[in-house]
Amino acid sequence: MIRLPMKLTLCFLLPMILVSCKDQANIFTESSDDEETMARLQSKLADLESRVHRVKDSNDIKRLQRAYGYYLDEALWDELADLFTEDATFEYGRDGLYRGKDRIREYLYALGGGQNGLSEGQLNEHYQLMPVITISDDGMTAKGRWRALILSGQHGGEGVWGEGPYENEYRKENGVWKISKVRWYQTIMVPYEGGWGLNEDINKGIYVSPLLPPDEPQTDNFGSWPETFLPPFHFENPVGRYSPPEVSGEGKG
Amino acid sequence: MKKFTLLIFFPVALLSGFLHSQGSDLASLAAEAAALEQELALLEDENEIENLQKVFGFYLDKHQWIQVADLFADDATIEMGGSGVYVGKPRILAYLQSLGAEGPQEGILDDHMQLQPVIHVNADGTAKARWHHFSQQAEWGVSHHWGAGTYENEYIKEEGVWKISKLHLYSTMRSPVDDGWHVTALPRSELSAELPPDRSPSIDYENYPAVFVVPFHYGNPVTDPYDASGAFTLSVLLSLEELVAKIDEMDKRLGLVEDADEIERLQTIYGYYLARNQWDDLTGIFAADGTIEIAQRGVYRGAASIRRNLNLYGVQDELPGELHNHMQYQPVIHVDENGQTARLRSRAFSLMGTFGRQGRFMGGIYENIFVKRDGQWLMLKDQQINTYFAGTDDGWINITRSQPPGITESNPPDEPPTLDFEMYPKAFLPPYHYDNPVTGRTEVIE
Numbered sequence: 001m002i003r004l005p006m007k008l009t010l011c012f013l014l015p016m017i018l019v020s021c022k023d024q025a026n027i028f029t030e031s032s033d034d035e036e037t038m039a040r041l042q043s044k045l046a047d048l049e050s051r052v053h054r055v056k057d058s059n060d061i062k063r064l065q066r067a068y069g070y071y072l073d074e075a076l077w078d079e080l081a082d083l084f085t086e087d088a089t090f091e092y093g094r095d096g097l098y099r100g101k102d103r104i105r106e107y108l109y110a111l112g113g114g115q116n117g118l119s120e121g122q123l124n125e126h127y128q129l130m131p132v133i134t135i136s137d138d139g140m141t142a143k144g145r146w147r148a149l150i151l152s153g154q155h156g157g158e159g160v161w162g163e164g165p166y167e168n169e170y171r172k173e174n175g176v177w178k179i180s181k182v183r184w185y186q187t188i189m190v191p192y193e194g195g196w197g198l199n200e201d202i203n204k205g206i207y208v209s210p211l212l213p214p215d216e217p218q219t220d221n222f223g224s225w226p227e228t229f230l231p232p233f234h235f236e237n238p239v240g241r242y243s244p245p246e247v248s249g250e251g252k253g
Numbered sequence: 254m255k256k257f258t259l260l261i262f263f264p265v266a267l268l269s270g271f272l273h274s275q276g277s278d279l280a281s282l283a284a285e286a287a288a289l290e291q292e293l294a295l296l297e298d299e300n301e302i303e304n305l306q307k308v309f310g311f312y313l314d315k316h317q318w319i320q321v322a323d324l325f326a327d328d329a330t331i332e333m334g335g336s337g338v339y340v341g342k343p344r345i346l347a348y349l350q351s352l353g354a355e356g357p358q359e360g361i362l363d364d365h366m367q368l369q370p371v372i373h374v375n376a377d378g379t380a381k382a383r384w385h386h387f388s389q390q391a392e393w394g395v396s397h398h399w400g401a402g403t404y405e406n407e408y409i410k411e412e413g414v415w416k417i418s419k420l421h422l423y424s425t426m427r428s429p430v431d432d433g434w435h436v437t438a439l440p441r442s443e444l445s446a447e448l449p450p451d452r453s454p455s456i457d458y459e460n461y462p463a464v465f466v467v468p469f470h471y472g473n474p475v476t477d478p479y480d481a482s483g484a485f486t487l488s489v490l491l492s493l494e495e496l497v498a499k500i501d502e503m504d505k506r507l508g509l510v511e512d513a514d515e516i517e518r519l520q521t522i523y524g525y526y527l528a529r530n531q532w533d534d535l536t537g538i539f540a541a542d543g544t545i546e547i548a549q550r551g552v553y554r555g556a557a558s559i560r561r562n563l564n565l566y567g568v569q570d571e572l573p574g575e576l577h578n579h580m581q582y583q584p585v586i587h588v589d590e591n592g593q594t595a596r597l598r599s600r601a602f603s604l605m606g607t608f609g610r611q612g613r614f615m616g617g618i619y620e621n622i623f624v625k626r627d628g629q630w631l632m633l634k635d636q637q638i639n640t641y642f643a644g645t646d647d648g649w650i651n652i653t654r655s656q657p658p659g660i661t662e663s664n665p666p667d668e669p670p671t672l673d674f675e676m677y678p679k680a681f682l683p684p685y686h687y688d689n690p691v692t693g694r695t696e697v698i699e
Contacts, residue, residue, distance in 0.1 A: 034493065037493060037497070038278055038279065038282070038493075041282060041496060041497065041500055042282060044500055044504070045282065045285060045286055045289065045500060048289060048293075048500065048503055048504060048507060049285075049289055051507055051511065052289060052292050052293050052296065052507060053292075055296050055507075055510055055511060055514060056292065056295075056296060058514065059296065059299060060474075063371050063372075063474060064474050064475075066369045066370065066371045067371060067471075067473070067474050069369055069385075070369075070371070070383065070385075070403075070469070074466045076466070079473050082473055082475050082476050083473070083474065083475050117464065117466075118464045119464065120462060120463065120464055121461075121462040122462075122464070123426065123434055123435075123461055123462075125385075125387075125401055125426075127368050127369055127385055127387065128369050129368060129369065129580060129581075129582060130521045130524055130525070130580060130581055130582075131521065132518055132521050132522060132525070133518075145525065147524075147525075147580060149387075149580060149602075151387075151399070151401060151426075151434065153433075153434060153435040154435060155434070155435055155436075155438055155461070155462035156435065156462075157435055158435055159433035159434055159435035159436070161604075161645075163578060163580075163604060165525070176474075176475055176478060177474075178475055187576070187578070188576065188604070192433040192434075192435060193433070193646065194611075194645070194646065195606070195611070195612040195645035195646065196576050196604065196606060196608070196612045196645070197606045197607070197608065197609070197610050197611045197612035197613075197645060198609070198610075198611065198612075225576075225608075226573075226574040226608035227574075228572045228573065228574070228575065228576075230529050230531075230570075233525070235522075237522075237534050237537055237538070238518070238519060238522060238538065238629075238630075239537050239538045239629060239631060240537050241533045241534050241536075241537045242532075242533045242534075242536035242537040242556055242560055243533070244533075244557070244560065245557065
């Protein structure tokens with residue numbers, strides 16, 4: 001909405017040279033100040049713009065990974081594969097590394113037994129939770145830690161609880177964020193009855209690699225439940241670790 | 254007073270080439286600022302909608318029907334599972350009241366986690382969002398169930414306040430805890446005979462074990478990105494003074510959005526460290542005068558005490574055959590206007606246990622406080638109010654012990670617990686740090 005300041009309007013409606021208009025006088029006498037103000041505003045606005053875009057990028061990446069989760073729930077492999085960059089890598093559990101979008105599609109179809117979409121009685125819920133997103137300084141790549149909680153199984157067959165963190169990477173191509181790396185660390189994948197208390201991992205993190213050998217071996221070796229493993233973090237402690245006081249025996253009062 | 258942008262609208266301005274170029278610079282800068290403000294407003298809207306749906310979830314858990322209904326627009330609709338569509342706020346309230354008595358009830362567990370939001374805000378003050386629903390429901394001595402589903406909801410901004418305009422929960426899986434979903438999968442809910450809906454269900458589908466993909470409000474984010482562009486109204490600034498003020502205001506607003514992001518990130522990192530007994534890392538994210546109060550064990554104040562408190566949950570970095578996974582969900586974040594303190598309500602759903610014995614689920618609410626010191630957000634108060642501890646195979650149906658763990662004599666707190674509560678099957682409403690975001694109504698707990 002354009003608002004006409006009455007005072008200024010009046011200034012120009014009157015014969016301009018004859019009338020002393022304080023505002024207009026200021027424009028001439030303070031022009032160098034104005035230039036400085038303008039330059040300062042320009043740079044502040046540029047800074048705001050880059051900060052807004054960083055938050056927006058982070059939100060876009062969260063939407064992307066959550067969309068990934070909803071597709072995975074339904075075994076919609078083509079939609080899922082389309083979320084990746086051409087040179088992306090995919091590494092699920094202890095299956096080893098698959099390189100490139102085409103191989104990722106092949107891997108995903110193998111997970112689904114060659115079929116797109118779930119079949120009757122299949123449950124495949126993979127909730128995508130706990131994002132920690134870190135965007136690179138140039139705003140073109142990003143990393144994200146997530147945790148998946150999994151309810152899966154086959155009606156009339158086995159029910160399964162699963163859980164484990166992702167350490168993924170993303171890249172912005174032509175203004176669109178894509179997944180450039182999926183790395184999912186399986187913490188547990190255990191039968192419903194008895195859960196993680198009474199069962200070892202059902203598949204030791206191996207899904208389809210015996211049938212579809214990976215392009216490269218597993219990048220970091222870890223065992224399967226009840227063995228435990230700390231998947232590396234892509235980020236440092238945001239504040240810093242606590243270090244206990246040097247002097248011992250100085251109990252708190 | 255330097256309202257010289259107006260000069261460009263008057264022929265007299267053309268007398269001065271210098272003035273004209275100054276005016277154009279200001280005009281283009283003002284236009285840039287206006288466009289950026291729209292982008293900023295979208296980020297604020299997203300956060301508000303996210304908070305709104307999570308607030309809905311926390312009220313729903315505790316059967317606070319009046320508070321739930323007040324989150325809806327006057328002509329909104331609600332549709333849960335196969336129960337049909339109820340139209341308008343009074344009917345929404347009536348439907349909710351048909352589900353049980355107002356407020357938390359002894360013996361009733363009804364946790365509805367609001368997870369995995371995909372929110373798209375439109376240019377016209379409306380928005381759509383997909384969410385996951387994951388529920389733990391029990392009636393003591395009678396039944397206990399797992400539930401899963403997907404929301405596809407719509408929201409509307411009325412006089413600056415976001416409200417729910419359409420809530421549709423596609424419930425897709427419901428199974429008794431004793432059997433699991435692989436053995437017994439129940440159909441979706443049926444039409445109520447007592448309170449028939451205003452419209453029949455909007456879509457016909459069957460629950461798991463049938464296959465059903467809940468329709469998406471958005472296309473593939475890479476091949477068919479959501480188009481939120483449209484007729485945004487840009488406010489045009491006229492003076493340098495106004496522009497200076499606007500940019501300062503945007504700086505402050507953006508700061509609060511960034512703060513909310515950082516707080517969610519910090520609470521999430523807390524969860525990752527807690528899951529792996531990384532006690533020194535965890536202690537490090539607290540303020541020097543921070544406190545931790547978990548499960549009525551009392552208040553441990555200051556870094557040395559917080560670190561000592563964490564010894565109650567295991568040995569640092571050592572988890573042979575142990576699962577200690579406290580997943581952090583559903584943060585509702587409010588940053589104070591000065592951007593120096595913030596409050597968060599969130600929840601944990603935890604998978605815990607030692608290999609060889611029955612594992613446990615833990616559910617609970619956090620009401621935490623954060624503080625910004627030297628530009629860095631820190632945890633000032635961490636308070637966990639547990640809802641239940643339940644064996645993986647036992648579930649909630651026969652839980653008898655409602656007392657949380659309490660004080661450990663060998664490693665006592667600095668101060669006694671600040672809040673007296675009991676867990677399921679007792680009813681308890683953990684106090685909220687916020688009022689109803691639509692009506693401002695404070696929950697009075699009797």
